Amino acid sequence: MPVVLGPNRYGKAETRLVRVVRDGGVHHVKDVTVGSALSGDMEAVHRTGDNAAVLPTDTQKNTVYAFARKHGVAEIEDFAILLARHYVESQPTVHHARVEIEEYFWDRIPVAGEGGGHSFVRSGREVRTCAVHHDRDGTTTVVSGLRxxxxxxxxxxxxxxxxxxxxxxxxxxxxxxxxxxxxxxxxxxxxxxxxxxxxxxxxxxxxxxxxxxxxxxxxxxxxxxxxxxxxxxxxxxxxxxxxxxxxxxxxxxxxxxxxxxxxxxxxxxxxxxxxxxxxxxxxxxxxxxxxxxxxx
Amino acid sequence: MPVVLGPNRYGKAETRLVRVVRDGGVHHVKDVTVGSALSGDMEAVHRTGDNAAVLPTDTQKNTVYAFARKHGVAEIEDFAILLARHYVESQPTVHHARVEIEEYFWDRIPVAGEGGGHSFVRSGREVRTCAVHHDRDGTTTVVSGLRxxxxxxxxxxxxxxxxxxxxxxxxxxxxxxxxxxxxxxxxxxxxxxxxxxxxxxxxxxxxxxxxxxxxxxxxxxxxxxxxxxxxxxxxxxxxxxxxxxxxxxxxxxxxxxxxxxxxxxxxxxxxxxxxxxxxxxxxxxxxxxxxxxxxx
Amino acid sequence: MPVVLGPNRYGKAETRLVRVVRDGGVHHVKDVTVGSALSGDMEAVHRTGDNAAVLPTDTQKNTVYAFARKHGVAEIEDFAILLARHYVESQPTVHHARVEIEEYFWDRIPVAGEGGGHSFVRSGREVRTCAVHHDRDGTTTVVSGLRxxxxxxxxxxxxxxxxxxxxxxxxxxxxxxxxxxxxxxxxxxxxxxxxxxxxxxxxxxxxxxxxxxxxxxxxxxxxxxxxxxxxxxxxxxxxxxxxxxxxxxxxxxxxxxxxxxxxxxxxxxxxxxxxxxxxxxxxxxxxxxxxxxxxx
Amino acid sequence: MPVVLGPNRYGKAETRLVRVVRDGGVHHVKDVTVGSALSGDMEAVHRTGDNAAVLPTDTQKNTVYAFARKHGVAEIEDFAILLARHYVESQPTVHHARVEIEEYFWDRIPVAGEGGGHSFVRSGREVRTCAVHHDRDGTTTVVSGLRxxxxxxxxxxxxxxxxxxxxxxxxxxxxxxxxxxxxxxxxxxxxxxxxxxxxxxxxxxxxxxxxxxxxxxxxxxxxxxxxxxxxxxxxxxxxxxxxxxxxxxxxxxxxxxxxxxxxxxxxxxxxxxxxxxxxxxxxxxxxxxxxxxxxx
Known part of the structure; x- marks a missing residue:
């Protein structure tokens, strides 16, 4: 009675990224947590441990940070789309990518007189979320959300x-x-x-x-x-x-x-x-x- | 462009149940958390708030406790099957029930000499789980697990x-x-x-x-x-x-x-x-x- | 080598109290968690289990709810002072009481036109705290805080x-x-x-x-x-x-x-x-x- | 009305350390979390930000790992004593050190036949703790515990x-x-x-x-x-x-x-x-x- 591999995915969960953008003395903070999950030609790695088709989860973490510098992080959905497409388009063994991002909100601390603009207090309101899929058939799906x-x-x-x-x-x-x-x-x-x-x-x-x-x-x-x-x-x-x-x-x-x-x-x-x-x-x-x- | 109701379910989550069984001076403890989720004829309650098809989640909680007394709690899968079938078979508006149970393990505290048998220490090992579905077409599915x-x-x-x-x-x-x-x-x-x-x-x-x-x-x-x-x-x-x-x-x-x-x-x-x-x-x-x- | 009882206290922790006050159609919500801890003539209960000096923790929970109705909950420090003094002044065996309260903030949800005033969203900003002590020597101490x-x-x-x-x-x-x-x-x-x-x-x-x-x-x-x-x-x-x-x-x-x-x-x-x-x-x-x- | 500095301490909290010891094919695992808190000549750092008396918390983290290699981690109390004395004895500005350690228990997974000895399952029983103080007057105190x-x-x-x-x-x-x-x-x-x-x-x-x-x-x-x-x-x-x-x-x-x-x-x-x-x-x-x- 043969045993087969069913649905599977792997990736890096909960990469914590904070990006600071400077507009002169006025700074902007983007505070997000990114998770990615890839699937594709993964039969060999499961059956024999052959990693030739595997983009390491450590690399996925690095990609998040490098993309934040190269492309910025505007809306989380846009950043997730960039990442998801990158994994599928750059790696033939990756047929499908899911990228999930959470965003936490910060308010600016009011400062009297000069010198403000770089101080923030976490607002504690809800968390903003998104989940983006990209498949090698070209389809991208976007789900936004909050919790x-x-x-x-x-x-x-x-x-x-x-x-x-x-x-x-x-x-x-x-x-x-x-x-x-x-x-x-x-x-x-x-x-x-x-x-x-x-x-x-x-x-x-x-x-x-x-x-x-x-x-x-x-x-x-x-x-x-x-x-x-x-x-x-x-x-x-x-x-x-x-x-x-x-x-x-x-x-x-x-x-x-x-x-x-x-x-x-x-x-x-x-x-x-x-x-x-x-x-x-x-x-x-x-x-x-x-x-x-x-x-x- | 009309709006429609998609997949939905409702129920009582995380009902904490501890059952003690006495075999003379030797006691047995069953420590579980039960969740149930029902679906069926739920169009009206969503559109107009008409609850005529709704078995309250409070009743689901009561049912867990009453069933624990009436039927005991042997293996969690068996208890979940009992509950899931009960909801579907007793309520025409309920077409499908899912019951999920977690179980926590306890070890007996060794007691020197006479008088032991009713003292326990939580083992802290993994949590045992199950998820049971019963549909009005008669199908019951059972998934066991651990976390x-x-x-x-x-x-x-x-x-x-x-x-x-x-x-x-x-x-x-x-x-x-x-x-x-x-x-x-x-x-x-x-x-x-x-x-x-x-x-x-x-x-x-x-x-x-x-x-x-x-x-x-x-x-x-x-x-x-x-x-x-x-x-x-x-x-x-x-x-x-x-x-x-x-x-x-x-x-x-x-x-x-x-x-x-x-x-x-x-x-x-x-x-x-x-x-x-x-x-x-x-x-x-x-x-x-x-x-x-x-x-x- | 005799063994003695050192510092001790007992009480009810984390009593969740939500109070709604109605000012016509405009409601106000107070959302707090109350803990009390009493000490005093507690030698007997520790050594022999004689509870004659013990005001049950269940009673302390009841007192929180009854006081909320009788006295309202204005500032958490004032409510804590009321409770702490009550325990010490009403029970000769209670020589000292500590009452700790946490408060969670809610914002009003803006509603267009008529009919608003009873809808709230948890603000998620910091938690306000206080810790009040009252001793039978008449001293009351108040520490306010946030976390x-x-x-x-x-x-x-x-x-x-x-x-x-x-x-x-x-x-x-x-x-x-x-x-x-x-x-x-x-x-x-x-x-x-x-x-x-x-x-x-x-x-x-x-x-x-x-x-x-x-x-x-x-x-x-x-x-x-x-x-x-x-x-x-x-x-x-x-x-x-x-x-x-x-x-x-x-x-x-x-x-x-x-x-x-x-x-x-x-x-x-x-x-x-x-x-x-x-x-x-x-x-x-x-x-x-x-x-x-x-x-x- | 002058303002003064009261009791204070600083340190590195929750340094996660896992040490593996090899006895041939039989391995032993020590899984602990270490926190240290130092106090002493800290007036200047609070008043002017002069860090000349401050051993960085990053250094405290490094010390934990280096000591684990140099001295091993036998009982957590002994390891905490080593660390606490080190900070006080090596740094004139540090007058007092507290080191707290938690230990998590692992059981060996039984393996049939040859080749076992390096596989473990977290036991999930209670957490073992200790808190050690060392003062420059030469006093060391040791509190052991569990939670x-x-x-x-x-x-x-x-x-x-x-x-x-x-x-x-x-x-x-x-x-x-x-x-x-x-x-x-x-x-x-x-x-x-x-x-x-x-x-x-x-x-x-x-x-x-x-x-x-x-x-x-x-x-x-x-x-x-x-x-x-x-x-x-x-x-x-x-x-x-x-x-x-x-x-x-x-x-x-x-x-x-x-x-x-x-x-x-x-x-x-x-x-x-x-x-x-x-x-x-x-x-x-x-x-x-x-x-x-x-x-x-």
Whole structure:
């Protein structure tokens, strides 16, 4: 009964890159983590340890740093496209490359008078992400995203009318706290050539719509909120054809204060860690092109 | 341009369950974390917040605890199968269920003389895992696994003969430390009916073979070691038809001590955190049945 | 050789409390984690398990929630003082109480038109902290603080003129990136009675001065920066008598790009994880009152 | 109102060192993390950035690796003593050094037949620790320890007879699960000269007694268990004069299954994360010598 090699990939994960650009005394900081994963003619290396087809992961790390100097790091999607295409186009044994990048935001520290411009404080807001694939058939896919965008509505959220089976004890509620840490990824239609999309502006707008839909949706279920967030992005941003969201329900339980002679009119909550609800879903255009390997 | 709902699921993640079984004065502890994710007729809840098709995640948590009392928790795969089938078979709106369980190991604390049997110390070895799917078409898939099995070979590992491009600086080496944290998942052929497999014994044997192949493979690349580990399991265990492995290369860099007038004959290493190589691959039987949703 | 009980304390750690206050349609969120630790007549419970002197940790958790409803949660220092005094004053066996609180910041999500006011996004900036002690001798000590305030100067930092021994290989540098995650705690003089200090305003100002001194100090060493930050706070804020700072040196190493025919004019950096320098120091007024147990 | 420099120290934290020793084909692995913190004539560096008294943290890292090659790494306490004395004795500006080391345990992977001896699996049991101080007055203090020793008694634990105030709702219990993650540190009397103590054997025995006392104590409170553990060590090990323990009460709550028509005879538990009780205490000999800076 012969044994065969199935899907595989290898690469360098979590290369930490900080790039400083100087505009006179005013500096700009780009703080990212890059991961690459390659696949292709890898039968020999698995079966016999013959590395002739292997571009070392150490080289992939070096490439990240060298490209940062040669090409700069504008939008993370553009930098990921550069890298992914480079691996496939420069190495015949590499048939497919995936490059994933995370970006962390910094704010400028205000400085009185002269001399400012090179001091920063990490903003701590969500992390921006992207995942780019390039295949030797010429297809490039781009998925942008964010994670750890933690949001909370202190009212305008209900949960009732659900199935009640023999294991159900949850009472329906007409007013609850709804909190979640949004992980969102949105797919751009295949990139024909070059750098058509203004990814930075797109990011800001998608983020704004995600927050807006979360805030403005009177929620009967977290699924409804999730769908509204995806739908809002698709309606507002034509450069996006699909949105995938993962939203843990960060439960805030109303504390029972009656043993202490106190009422609790939706005021004092216990924020629980585990277990938590987890809602995952995709919202896409009816005519969205095939995703191929974009989500892998 | 209409917007549609794509793939989605919801459930309760990370329900912590500890079950104590008493055999006279000798107790047994089962320590697991359970996650469930359901999908089915979920169009309405996403579009309008109508929860009529939704079995609350709170109910899923309750079901875990009630089932632990009613049915016990023998092997985690068996418990996951019970739960997954229950959701699909009891709720017409639930068409598909995935149940994932992690198990943590405890050792008995030896006690001198009488009175022992109820004291335990967490072993801290790897975490055992499983992921079970059940679909309303009657198919059940079972994937067993482990994570955080950290292993190291202090010799018998080389890396040379790789591609050298303009960004390559890594020198070839004929003797290095090879260390990784193994994440392995192995797929069992579809379960026809009932509980055919002795999952506990299977786990112990698969683990033994993974360790054995890691230790006994003279390694020319981490890919070769990965493949050898998967192949060994398939050759030894007929109840497994595919093995998927993810193995970070936990780099141990030889420290250059020449500035201090010292040599370093593969003795003193710096264990780095990031970046790290990451090798992922699947090894399967030529005639393995279709995986369907087993890996999702 | 008799064995005796040394210093001890017990309490409830990490009670998660979220309080929502409604001002019509405009809501306010307070998100904190509370820990309490009590000590006193605890000889019996340690030696024989007699719990007659023990206020259960579960009761301490309840007290946090009940007090949040009864007294509200204005500044975390004030809430901590209330709790600490309550434990000591209500229980004769409790001679000393320490209450520690962390606060997480949320921003309001802007909503177009009517209906906003109850939607928030976690800001992710630093965490605000406090530690309050109350002793039955009537003394209350208050230490305010913050942690995870991550800052970076992309220039105006040198490091040279240090000791060079036989194990020194570091070259001096006249221009480096200086980055750290500031943990700061500042001590207020003993509180005579009541709530004299406007802790919220004090926090904002101390934070502003810490950032300002970090940004405006031309740094010859991280110690110099640390001292300047503490000194600036003491000079500006009379309600503070001592500042303690812990600042890891988050190394940003310039990547050597010469193998690739590239220079690197302080532009491309590798942000390392471990090891890291760690600088800790206290700056205080010459006439600062004795700290007693404030820092314990 | 002049500002002065208070207590301060600086050093290199978390230097990761793995040392491989070869005894023919049989290898031995030592896996540790080292931190050092120095203090002394540091007024100038804080006030003006004059680094003339500063041994760079980078040099401290180098020293760890060079010493590992020159002196080997036997017991972590001995290695820490070597380093701490080196810094104080070689640098006039360094008056005091603290060296902290953590050690991670590995087991040998059994290999059939010939060729084994260089393959290891991380055991995942607790982490061994030590903290050594050396002062220029000639005093060396040694504290050994462990952390993350997770233990559980499934019976023989009660909690009752405690204070009941207006915020108490906890019912007394005569049978509960008692679980904790032990952090223990034990102080050796000052080291006169050389390496008098067999720290490895001492560690194994202290660990054995901690586990034994945990398992064999019928517990009326976690404080009682803590004290019994410390007392047992002091009675059995004359090289130890004080034991400090920190033990979180990892609550296991009995799940109420009555809504499902099920009883729950101490069988099915929910293992909670937060909040948790936290019990800290010291047990020492009546005639223990002064600890001086040992615990700092």
């Amino acid at each position: 750890d965008l933690v949001v909370l509505n202190s009212t305008d959220s209900e949960f009732s009318g659900f199935i009640e089976d023999e294991y159900t004890t949850l009472p329906p509620t007409k007013d609850r706290v709804l909190a979640t840490a949004v992980s969102a990824r949105w797919r751009h239609p295949p990139v024909a050539a070059g750098r058509g999309t203004a990814y930075g502006e797109s990011y800001d707008e998608v983020r704004r719509h995600l927050l807006g839909a979360f805030a403005e949706t009177y929620s009967l279920s977290l699924q409804q909120t999730l769908y509204a967030m995806g739908e809002r992005v698709l309606n507002a941003r034509e450069e996006v054809c699909e949105v995938r969201l993962a939203m843990p329900n960060k439960h805030h339980f109303l504390v029972d204060l009656t043993p202490f002679g106190l009422d609790n009119p939706n005021e004092v909550f216990y924020a629980a860690d585990r277990p938590y609800g987890l809602i995952e879903g995709s919202v896409l255009r009816d005519d969205a092109p095939d995703a191929r390997f974009a989500w892998e | 955080d099995l950290v292993v190291l070979n202090s010799t018998d590992s080389e890396f040379s003969g790789f591609i050298e491009d303009e960004y390559t600086t890594l020198p070839p080496t004929k003797d290095r430390v090879l260390a990784t944290a193994v994440s392995a998942r192995w797929r069992h052929p579809p379960v026809a009916a009932g509980r055919g497999t002795a999952y506990g014994e299977s786990y112990d044997e698969v683990r033994r073979h993974l360790l054995g192949a890691f230790a006994e493979t003279y390694s020319l690349s981490l890919q070769q070691t990965l493949y050898a580990m998967g192949e060994r399991v398939l050759n030894a265990r007929e109840e497994v038809c595919e093995v998927r492995l993810a193995m970070p290369n936990k780099h141990h860099f030889l420290v250059d001590l020449t500035p201090f007038g010292l040599d370093n004959p593969n003795e003193v290493f710096y264990a780095a955190d990031r970046p790290y190589g990451l090798i992922e691959g699947s090894v399967l039987r030529d005639d393995a049945p279709d995986a369907r949703f087993a890996w999702e | 995870d305030l991550v800052v970076l100067n992309s220039t105006d930092s040198e490091f040279s003129g240090f000791i060079e021994d036989e194990y020194t290989t570091l070259p001096p540098t006249k221009d480096r990136v200086l980055a750290t995650a500031v943990s700061a705690r500042w001590r207020h003089p003993p509180v005579a009675a009541g709530r004299g200090t406007a802790y919220g305003e004090s926090y904002d100002e101390v934070r502003r001065h810490l950032l300002g001194a970090f940004a405006e100090t031309y740094s010859l060493s991280l110690q110099q920066t640390l001292y300047a930050m503490g000194e600036r706070v003491l000079n500006a804020r009379e309600e503070v008598c001592e500042v303690r700072l812990a600042m890891p040196n988050k190394h940003h190493f310039l990547v050597d790009l010469t193998p690739f025919g590239l220079d690197n004019p302080n532009e491309v950096f590798y942000a390392a994880d471990r090891p890291y320098g760690l600088i800790e120091g206290s700056v205080l007024r010459d006439d600062a009152p004795d700290a007693r147990f404030a820092w314990e | 993350d020793l997770v233990v559980l008694n499934s019976t023989d634990s009660e909690f009752s007879g405690f204070i009941e105030d207006e915020y108490t709702t906890l019912p007394p219990t005569k049978d509960r699960v008692l679980a904790t993650a032990v952090s223990a540190r034990w102080r050796h009397p000052p080291v006169a000269a050389g390496r008098g103590t067999a720290y490895g054997e001492s560690y194994d025995e202290v660990r054995r007694h901690l586990l034994g006392a945990f398992a064999e104590t019928y517990s009326l409170s976690l404080q009682q268990t803590l004290y019994a553990m410390g007392e047992r060590v002091l009675n059995a090990r004359e090289e130890v004069c004080e034991v400090r323990l920190a033990m979180p009460n990892k609550h296991h709550f009995l799940v109420d299954l009555t809504p499902f028509g099920l009883d729950n005879p101490n069988e099915v538990f929910y293992a909670a994360d937060r909040p948790y009780g936290l019990i800290e205490g010291s047990v020492l000999r009546d005639d223990a010598p002064d600890a001086r800076f040992a615990w700092e």
